[in-house]
Amino acid sequence: MPVRLVLADDEPLLRRGLRVLLEAGGAVEVVAEASDGAELLDVTRRFSPDVALVDVQMPRMDGLAALRAMLAWTSPPAVAVLTTFDLDDYVATALDLGAQGFLLKDAEPDALERAVLDLAAGGAVLDPRIAARLLPKLRLAGRFRTRPPVTGLSAREQQVLELLAAGNPNSAIAASLGLTEATVKSYVSTVLTKLGVENRVQAALVAHRVPLW
Structure with a gap:
């Protein structure tokens, strides 16, 4: 479809x-x-x-x-x-x-x-x-302050974040890591919670050490 x-x-x-x-x-x-x-x-x-x-x-x-x-x-x-x-x-x-x-x-x-x-x-x-x-x-403008490298993520969560930050959808992340899409979705949800962000774009920016609200 x-x-x-x-x-x-x-x-x-x-x-x-x-x-x-x-x-x-x-x-x-x-x-x-x-x-x-x-x-x-x-x-x-x-x-x-x-x-x-x-x-x-x-x-x-x-x-x-x-x-x-x-x-x-x-x-x-x-x-x-x-x-x-x-x-x-x-x-x-x-x-x-x-x-x-x-x-x-x-x-x-x-x-x-x-x-x-x-x-x-x-x-x-x-x-x-x-x-x-x-x-x-x-x-x-002082809107964002430089953020230190991301910490507190497991090795797998870090892998998911890196692939997410490159713009990959869940299906591509799943294929790259040998996981199911449901598992990737769960990892993404955990990563967003640990980073304190609301969506994937904000997570991608954090991964590039850009924003800190």
């Missing part, structure tokens, strides 16, 4: 282009589109997608307000924020809210498709260009 996706952006031409690109390989199906945050919440409730790609600057209700509401649901979809280079503050806020992916609108089509598939499989996606640009600014 293809991954069910909702696209939210106030530019119809961009939505159409993304839809064509993402559906070309047959692994992704765009089940609904939204032009603002309120419409995004509505179609997400109606269609129950696996993943939502969300622009941050939209009329009526912006992407961050929609993200805040959506991630408070019992079973929200995996949410990735679509952004541009001049919206660093939005990315930082989305990170705090718990977004699982951060993608640039000019990403290569293959990279976007892989990101959607990884998000649907439980992975986390952070475009390296966003990390390179944003994280030094956050450190300078």
Whole structure:
């Protein structure tokens, strides 16, 4: 079954282009589109997608307000924020809210498709260009303080964290370590608890010794 996706952006031409690109390989199906945050919440409730790609600057209700509401649901979809280079503050806020992916609108089509598939499989996606640009600014602003190397994890938990930090979904981690996906899911839950973080993106950043809330 293809991954069910909702696209939210106030530019119809961009939505159409993304839809064509993402559906070309047959692994992704765009089940609904939204032009603002309120419409995004509505179609997400109606269609129950696996993943939502969300622009941050939209009329009526912006992407961050929609993200805040959506991630408070019992079973929200995996949410990735679509952004541009001049919206660093939005990315930082989305990170705090718990977004699982951060993608640039000019990403290569293959990279976007892989990101959607990884998000649907439980992975986390952070475009390296966003990390390179944003994280030094956050450190300078005092928002994040440098964190010492991660301690308190077992050897297996450390392996899971390293693979998670590389953006691997549970299925890939399971294959790499010779474990079942259920076992990996349990390890991931334990790692998040021990690190004191809420999601895989935050865990990946901790693994790279970046944030400490």
